Amino acid sequence: MSLRKYQEKTASPxxxxxxxxxxxxxxxxVSQAELARRLQISSSSMAQYxxxxxxxFGxxxxxxxxxxxxxxxxLSNYYPVNISFNEKSKLVSELREKTEKINDLEKEIKIYKAALGIKD
Structure with a gap:
């Protein structure tokens, strides 16, 4: 199987x-079937993705x-470290990462509360 140009190994894959x-x-x-339904495609097309x-991009x-x-x-997190982004992009990215971390921790707290029988 031959690789396409974009699939060739580079310094920054x-x-x-x-x-x-x-x-x-x-x-x-979200199940594969549910995601396929949301996109209005077949499950086999979803599996191919x-x-x-x-x-x-679309x-x-x-x-x-x-x-x-x-x-x-x-995806921007995968760029080499020497690429500089504008400051707003960095701040938005950092805010999203922190928001995701907070959401993950809140889910974890709910799990612990449920395990300990603590009600909100």
Whole structure:
């Protein structure tokens, strides 16, 4: 199997987009069938997206909307450290990361409360 030019190894390889989408889908507890339904595509097409290391921008855009996830900001985290972004982008990215961390911690607190029988 021959690689396409964008799939060749470089000093800064891009992340596997299909794996990234699958991870977000699992973290958000959305099934493959549900995501396919939201996108109005077949489950087999959805499965193909997960196998692809790269996806067209429009597909990634639609996946982001369907999963309520900002893949574009997440992708910017994979750029080499020597690339500088404008300050607003950095602040927005940091705020999103902290918000995600807070949400994760709040979920964890709910789990612990439930395990201990503590009601809100």
């Amino acid at each position: 891009h992340p596997h987009i299909g794996a990234m989408v699958r991870k977000v889908m699992i973290n958000k507890a 997960f196998r692809n290391s790269s996806l067209q 597909i990634l855009w639609n996946l982001g909307i369907a999963l309520e996830h900002d893949f574009l900001t997440e």
